[in-house]
Amino acid sequence: MVKVALASLFLCLASLAVPLVQADIKSYEFAEPEMAQRFVDLTTVLRCPKCQNQNLADSDSIIAKDLREQVQTLINTGQTNQQITEFMVQRYGNFILYDPPLNKATLVLWLAPIGMVLIGLWALWFFGRKTHVQGAMLSPSEQQKLDQLLAENRTPGRD
Amino acid sequence: MNTTTKRLLMLLPTLLAFTLGLFLYQGIGQDPNKMESSLIGLPLPKFNAQTLVSPSKNVTQADMLGQPALVNVWATWCPTCRAEHEFLLTIAKQENIRIYGVNYHDQRPAAQQWLQDLGDPYVFSVFDPKGVLGINLGVVGAPETYLIDAQGVVIDKLTGELNERTWPLLRSQYLTLLQETN
Numbered sequence: 279m280v281k282v283a284l285a286s287l288f289l290c291l292a293s294l295a296v297p298l299v300q301a302d303i304k305s306y307e308f309a310e311p312e313m314a315q316r317f318v319d320l321t322t323v324l325r326c327p328k329c330q331n332q333n334l335a336d337s338d339s340i341i342a343k344d345l346r347e348q349v350q351t352l353i354n355t356g357q358t359n360q361q362i363t364e365f366m367v368q369r370y371g372n373f374i375l376y377d378p379p380l381n382k383a384t385l386v387l388w389l390a391p392i393g394m395v396l397i398g399l400w401a402l403w404f405f406g407r408k409t410h411v412q413g414a415m416l417s418p419s420e421q422q423k424l425d426q427l428l429a430e431n432r433t434p435g436r437d
Numbered sequence: 438m439n440t441t442t443k444r445l446l447m448l449l450p451t452l453l454a455f456t457l458g459l460f461l462y463q464g465i466g467q468d469p470n471k472m473e474s475s476l477i478g479l480p481l482p483k484f485n486a487q488t489l490v491s492p493s494k495n496v497t498q499a500d501m502l503g504q505p506a507l508v509n510v511w512a513t514w515c516p517t518c519r520a521e522h523e524f525l526l527t528i529a530k531q532e533n534i535r536i537y538g539v540n541y542h543d544q545r546p547a548a549q550q551w552l553q554d555l556g557d558p559y560v561f562s563v564f565d566p567k568g569v570l571g572i573n574l575g576v577v578g579a580p581e582t583y584l585i586d587a588q589g590v591v592i593d594k595l596t597g598e599l600n601e602r603t604w605p606l607l608r609s610q611y612l613t614l615l616q617e618t619n
Contacts (some may be wrong), residue, residue: 340568341571367475368475369573370575370577
């Protein structure tokens with residue numbers, strides 16, 4: 279039930295978001311259609327420096343609008359995606375990338391999840407093996423009683 | 438495995454949680470909007486733009502060199518700029534600080550009027566209606582204040598209001614630069 283509700287909520291939100299983004303792109307003109315796609319890609323992965331939980335495509339802030347126009351200009355003057363990304367990082371730092379590069383400052387960010395999974399796996403193994411041993415240790419009389427109970431509760435027609 | 442080791446192992450999750458807690462605790466109270474400028478240690482970006490006062494007069498980054506100074510990004514639509522304006526006037530007059538303005542995303546008549554009404558703390562203001570210089574400086578929003586040395590190298594940046602509380606952060610560096618220059 280919850281899953282269905284969540285799924286429908288997600289669909290509602292998704293259907294809302296798509297037309298908004300498309301309307302936005304139309305106001306930017308490009309020499310070639312392929313450039314428009316690159317514009318969409320870049321403004322999705324570049325983060326708005328002012329409103330920090332939005333990308334350049336989604337944000338209405340002045341700086342995001344300026345940077346969108348800057349991306350448009352750079353694309354139209356023949357810059358590659360990498361050159362445009364470098365342009366942004368030079369001015370706004372790695373902060374502007376939604377996908378931060380692996381370096382000294384972000385090492386913890388990258389390794390912590392792996393570490394936590396490893397700790398979790400270890401814990402599963404460590405605490406799991408004991409219960410396993412205990413579960414198998416029914417005495418013959420206990421096993422007999424269990425079989426009996428199971429047999430009694432078995433409803434005809436099911437199973 | 439003996440009992441002591443077992444007991445110690447039982448402490449492990451608590452210890453891990455505590456370490457993580459300590460790490461996260463560091464983040465409390467930190468301003469998420471505070472970003473280190475990428476420009477620190479680098480010279481001012483090149484520009485050639487009109488001044489706010491006269492459309493016929495162009496200035497470049499070279500016009501900001503010679504002495505340590507502040508470069509203040511401001512606009513008439515920005516309430517915090519209004520709040521810090523009085524303070525800019527005070528330090529320009531009383532402490533003889535050189536301040537250059539960058540009039541950011543603004544209308545020329547409104548900005549000129551603002552300086553006439555409230556007073557002009559700036560040596561000059563660069564007129565940047567499209568935020569071109571803004572992007573090259575790495576401006577996120579107004580107000581922002583950059584401290585530059587006599588050669589135009591950006592030493593530090595303050596995001597937000599310049600006032601009695603925030604000025605000392607830049608002031609000590611400014612005074613050091615001034616000593617080095619003279």
